[in-house]
Structures are given as C-alpha cells and as structure tokens.
Amino acid sequence: MNAIEIKNLTVAYGENIALEDLNLNIEVGSLMALVGPNGAGKSTLIKTILKFLKQITGEIKINAKTLAYVPQRNSVDWDFPTTLFDVVEMGCYGRVGLFKRVSKGEKQKVLKAIEQVGMLEFKDRQISELSGGQQQRAFIARALVQEADIYLMDEPFQGVDSTTEKSIVEILKQLKAEGKTIIVVHHDLQTVPTYFESVALINKAVIVSGKVSEVFTQENIDVTYRKI
Template sequence: MKSKKLDYAVHIEDLTVAYDSKPVLWDIDLDIPQGKLMAVVGPNGAGKTTLLKAMLGLLVPVTGTVNFFNEKENNLRKLKNKVAYVPQSGSVDWDFPATVLDIVLMGCYGRLGFIRRPGKKEKEMAMECLQKVGMEAFHNRQISQLSGGQQQRVFLARALMQTADIYFMDEPFKGVDIQTEKAIVQLLKELRESGKTVVVVHHDLQTVKEYFDWVTLINIKVIASGPVEEVFHESNLKKAYRSSVNLLQGAM
C-alpha cells in the first residue's frame, strides 16, 4: 500500500546561505507539510533565523531554491498576501509615532494597497485580532511605549490581520510571561486546526512536545525533520546540540 502523498507548504532544495563567505546554512533540503505547527530548533548560531529569512526571500542564497505550495518554481512574490512574518521584537526599530491599532492595520495593506484607506470593517477586524492576543485595551497606545512582550503580541495580531496561509514566527514567546505564552500557543494551534501552516523558531526544548506536532532540528545542516514523536529524540538532539544528555535533560 502506497503512503499518502503530503501537500507541502514549503519545499527547499540545496539551499546554502553564507555571510562573508562563511556558510550559515549548508545544503538544506527540507519539506514542510501543509497544516502543521512546526518548531525550528537548534543551538545558538545554528541558522534558525537565517532559514526563516531565506524562505521569505529576505536573504539571497548562494545556491538553492524555495518553492511554496507544490509549485515547481519560486512563487513567493505571487503569494505575498498569503505569507505572514513575525520577527523577533528586538530586531525591529519601534521608535516611530504609530499606535498599536495602526500597526495591526498594516496587516491589511496587502489586500487594500497603499492608496485605499482601512475602513470600519478593517478596524473592527484589527480589534478582533488584538483581542485574540490580549492587547485590545492598548489599541491607542504608542507602540514604543510597550514592553518587548507586548510588542511581540502586537506583531502577532498584525500577522493574523493578513489572513495568511502560512505564518513564519521568530521566537514569538521571547519576553512574554507564561500566561501569555500559553494563550499564544492556543492561538497557533487554532491556526493549525483551520488548515494554516505555522513555522516557529523555538528555543525551549522542554515545550516542543507539548506545543508542536512537527519539528526540524538544524545546526547549519538539517539534522532531522518530521513528526515530533519520530524525530525529537536523544540521538538527534545530541547531533544538533553536540552536547551531553545531561545538558538536554528534561526535553524528552
């Protein structure tokens, strides 16, 4: 009996990315199935954020291709309204005069264009997105006045505003309290249940099994990728982190 063929949200072949001639990612082959909540894990300097940026076209690879949704050629430009990105809050310059609501409304510009202004419908939707991340009470607050964790939640609300098919998130739990983290995880699981694909750079090994159903372990190269219950085990963790079991105790 033949196994069921998976529909892929992202297909990567022979991807190499280098900074100053030093490879940061080397010969990456990776398939991300549609409708998965996937963690990208690995040690510091493993290339996790670089992998996200390469998939998003924010970095030009030395070699390799990235294709979306079973297409045979790079079609990211055609899908720009269907791909959402939540960067690390620390990588964003927040020192500009915009309110929380303004930031979230930016998520609908891909649909409206920059000429048409958001109307009542878009503002109501933006408030709904803020409510989902627990930030509706801050909608008139200047974005620069928020904490790092609050800013991260606003960026997540902006991504939800895009009504994307695939979401890329770079450490969305960084700087948030445990209650907020649990609320965000529940939201990500709801996105998965609605058929969306969510790719998350994640650093806490102890919560991988609880939060995710798919995992990719990398350290410049892909160590393993697949269902959490199949690939998230001691042998692969040792290869990825090049550490003793004692350092990874509690992750299993």
C-alpha cells in the first residue's frame, strides 16, 4: 500500500517551472530520501504535498490521516520569544485545538518528545539561545509530539554536528520501526546508503525511485545531476 501517490505533478513559481510531470509512489513505512541538485524541486515537492503550494496540474493522493513537517532551519524566525517547551507543545494543537488548554497528558507527551531528542535539560531555554543543532532537534520533537502517520522533513541534517546527526538518524529509524512513513530532503550523497532504505532521485521530475540498493547507482546519480 502506498502512503502517497503522485501523478503528473507540475508546479511553477510564476513562469518558472519547478516540477514538471512528476510521478512518485511512496510506500507505507518507507524511510525515503529525496535527492537532487539545488533547484531540483525537492523542497517544492514537500511543500506541495503539504498544500503550502498549489500545483498547476496533477494529483496527489495521501493515504493517511495526519502529516508532520520539519521545515528548513533557516526558514524559521528564531528570535521569536518562546521556550523550547512551548515550541514542541505547538505540535499538540492539531489534536487539542489552537486556543484550548493543553492537558497534563499532552504536556507529558511534550516532555517525552523533548527527552527523545536529548533536550530535556533545555526545556525552559529560550529557543533563540539554542545552538543550530539544538534548534533542529526542537523542531523534530515538535513533529514527534504530533504522532503523525507521515513525516516530511526538509534537510533536517543541515547545520548540525555529527552527534546530532546520528541521533536524528536513530529517531528516523525508530519511526520507521513503528510503521511510520518518513520522507527526507537530503543533500549528502555519501550517507544515503547508510541512512535510508529507499530514494527518489529528482531533477524537476523523478529520474528514478526505489530501494537504495537497486537504484542509487553512479549512473543514475550522474543523470540526475546532468553529468551525462
């Protein structure tokens, strides 16, 4: 069964085509990397799945009740005066409502998510005072507390140290073990075989997708990056 089915998707920014006639099926329980050159449309694909952007043509079918999103860290205003706990608690709003009181049970889920990313000692710290890697983990904790079926992450390893990167990978693999579907925009080609089970090589359209062991070849990479 597919968690997401995308057919003939075309998306543009004004007159600039970002994705053209893209087709992609993502199976339930996949841990998939979206890989391609800068400007290939990877982030655009994520945002279109989330309905942040509107497609010109095509169809996106989502076979899940809930989605969680981890944006690129550099797209967030980190000077907003709020604590780590408050940021993670925002992940509860989809269940409890934006202006309703968060219950003790929900607050326990927030603490558990913060603990999962190794940040419990920083729960009352202002988000602006955290390091780049800590801020990234805060947004992953916010996604975790949503208890979603599908997780969409836009370069979650960007600007983090190796220790944080390894801890994020462990979280992704744990989510997969729980039957969740995880789609990650990723740029480090060397770590794809270690971190991911499946991959979609993208350059405005899907060049190839499938199991990393089968499709992540040098020839397919060269085609995607237009080296041949």
